[in-house]
Amino acid sequence: MIPRYARPAMTAIWSPETRFRIWFEIEAHACDAQADLGVIPRENAEAVWRAKDVEFDVARIDEIEAVTKHDVIAFLTHLAEHVGADQARFVHQGMTSSDVLDTTLNVQLVRAADILLDDLDRVLEALKRRAYEHKDTVRIGRSHGIHAEPTTMGLTFARFYAEMNRNRARLEQARWEVATGAISGAVGTFANIDPAVEEHVCAKLGLRPEPISTQVIPRDRHAMFFATLGVIASSIENVAIEIRHMQRTEVLEAEEFFSPGQKGSSAMPHKRNPVLTENLTGLARLVRMAVIPAMENVALWHERDISHSSVERGIAPDATITLDFALNRLAGVIDKLVVYPENMLANMNKFKGLVMSQRVLLALTQAGVSREDAYRLVQRNAMKVWEQGADFREELLADPEVTAALSPAEIKEKFDLGYHTKHVDTIFRRVFEQGQK
Numbered sequence: 001m002i003p004r005y006a007r008p009a010m011t012a013i014w015s016p017e018t019r020f021r022i023w024f025e026i027e028a029h030a031c032d033a034q035a036d037l038g039v040i041p042r043e044n045a046e047a048v049w050r051a052k053d054v055e056f057d058v059a060r061i062d063e064i065e066a067v068t069k070h071d072v073i074a075f076l077t078h079l080a081e082h083v084g085a086d087q088a089r090f091v092h093q094g095m096t097s098s099d100v101l102d103t104t105l106n107v108q109l110v111r112a113a114d115i116l117l118d119d120l121d122r123v124l125e126a127l128k129r130r131a132y133e134h135k136d137t138v139r140i141g142r143s144h145g146i147h148a149e150p151t152t153m154g155l156t157f158a159r160f161y162a163e164m165n166r167n168r169a170r171l172e173q174a175r176w177e178v179a180t181g182a183i184s185g186a187v188g189t190f191a192n193i194d195p196a197v198e199e200h201v202c203a204k205l206g207l208r209p210e211p212i213s214t215q216v217i218p219r220d221r222h223a224m225f226f227a228t229l230g231v232i233a234s235s236i237e238n239v240a241i242e243i244r245h246m247q248r249t250e251v252l253e254a255e256e257f258f259s260p261g262q263k264g265s266s267a268m269p270h271k272r273n274p275v276l277t278e279n280l281t282g283l284a285r286l287v288r289m290a291v292i293p294a295m296e297n298v299a300l301w302h303e304r305d306i307s308h309s310s311v312e313r314g315i316a317p318d319a320t321i322t323l324d325f326a327l328n329r330l331a332g333v334i335d336k337l338v339v340y341p342e343n344m345l346a347n348m349n350k351f352k353g354l355v356m357s358q359r360v361l362l363a364l365t366q367a368g369v370s371r372e373d374a375y376r377l378v379q380r381n382a383m384k385v386w387e388q389g390a391d392f393r394e395e396l397l398a399d400p401e402v403t404a405a406l407s408p409a410e411i412k413e414k415f416d417l418g419y420h421t422k423h424v425d426t427i428f429r430r431v432f433e434q435g436q437k
Helices: 008-013 016-036 042-049 058-068 071-083 097-133 153-178 195-205 220-247 275-288 291-296 307-336 341-351 354-366 371-388 392-397 408-413 417-421 424-433
Strands: 138-143 146-152
Touching: 008 097, 008 307, 016 042, 016 058, 016 071, 016 097, 016 195, 042 071, 058 071, 071 097, 097 153, 097 195, 097 220, 097 307, 097 424, 138 153, 138 341, 138 417, 146 153, 146 341, 146 354, 146 417, 153 220, 153 424, 220 275, 220 291, 220 307, 275 307, 291 307, 341 354, 354 371, 354 392, 354 408, 371 392, 392 408
Parallel strands: none
Antiparallel strands: 138 146
16 A cells, blocks of 8 residues: 555564564464474574574575565575574464465454554544534534534434444454465475464464364455455445535535645635545445455365466555544544534525425424325425425415414414434444444
8 A cells, every 4th residue: 555545553463574573483383383292402492592583684585585486485594594504494384375374464464453442442442522512502404415413413424433432343353364474385285284283373373273264364354354344344334425515615514624725625625625535435445346356266176276476466555544633633533523503404495494494394294284184284384495495384374274284373383393312322322322233
């Protein structure tokens, strides 16, 4: 991923230096386990560990790989240059390249998931704070982009909180799913290496032994992991789209913080564009790009092929680095989002009480009017608001068929905003106190 959309901690997970360090730890822990079993001399295992402070030379490994055309062999050759050929002769005993590559990938994905979980916590904290801040800030709810009925800005934030909270639970499950390692040798039969070695290495790396590997760790685990990242990205876009709508000039119910010195357009000095949330919409697309290739990686030939390898070298760093950046950007946008309650009320009242149509419809049916007739009466008066700019309540009060069923006081009561917010506290308790399932 390009540096513009990358943060250092996540990027470091995917650096060659980190990858080779994990490779070393796998090989060294495997040597320890082999020595415990009496398969190799203890002094050879200790000799490998003496290289633990070595800064592996990435350029030298690349130089060797240019000849061997094999990355793991290139690393093992370089390791032997530090350990000594005789002392290193038992390194990789009974192992195959996938033991190193797959176990390393899962270590990296687990570390990436831990960062992403922290990122989600930051997003959740911001959403919760803004939800309580605007719990009673009334705004119009929209369906199909059209005014529907009143809601509150707090409920909007709470809705996104609940969604992100579900995403956090999904990511925890995906992290668990991918936290396995395999040190099972060629075609996964442990013919040349004891399963105890796998158990030892996995324990040291914070993984679980893969119950059954076929020289590679099953890729359904990774498919679930990247699918989860895709869902999280879609939720980011869900929030971003709402903010972008609210920032439209004709709406202006909220907008991204516009910092001192910031410029919105090279041509038009007046512009304040939703650039951060537009960027988030684009970044979400990048993360979702990883999902289908991860799904396609599940189907491999027999016990192993490498059709998945080139895919994962790209999608693993790109998806995690991009999502890490996007979650942190989203947290900042929510934290600093400028909300305009007065504009929310003005927008809601633009069509003069029209959004109370369902209350009137229900009141008429409860007063004995058939649903078909009630709908006809309400819609007849509502269309005058749409087409002539009339006042909905005044039209109802002037309609003899409506007033035959409802008194003026009953009609006026149906325009109380508080009716629509009376269960906000209940919803908040469900979201923030009772937890998500």
